[in-house]
Amino acid sequence: MSRHFDTYHPAGYRPPAGSWASSDAIRKTMLACGSRNTRPEVRLRSLLHRRGLRFRVHLPPVNSVRRTADLAFTHWRLAVLVDGCFWHGCSEHFVLPATNGAYWSAKIEGNRVRDRATDAAFRRAGWTVLRVWEHTPVEDACQKVQAALAELRSTEASASVRERRGTLRTGLGLPVTAAVSGHRATNTGG
């Protein structure tokens, strides 16, 4: 267990206070699962669930990319990734380990480059990407997810109204207001 743990965080690394990695017991349990199901991710998932939101977990939105979204709202094509402060190089909490500095520096930089490539691949496939830091309080993270969903909903609603107006102008020639109020936007939620 401890060998496995050491491969995840270098000697001397101090995780941010209050983070999932700040307790040795939690670290050991969580790290046994690799980078999945980290404590902030699980807490975010349960809070979103309590608020009635439904989503897929660890879904690869893009088949050609070997990365998964920690949370995926498939209807809205919203991918949420919870980034660990050490592994993703958080500007507030990442501290270069005292030993093997060059190795860790290159390693974390490589992760950051890969994160940007992942975001780009998800976006090319039509997904919106939302990254939240491990250190973000769960309420704030939940708020960010809800705000992103609200924006996607309003974008879809206005797009479908525009589409209907366009159809009606060129097709039926009915007054726009009557036509729009006679049609209700339908969506099945995310």
Ligand SMILES: [Zn+2]
């Ligand atoms: Zn951080």
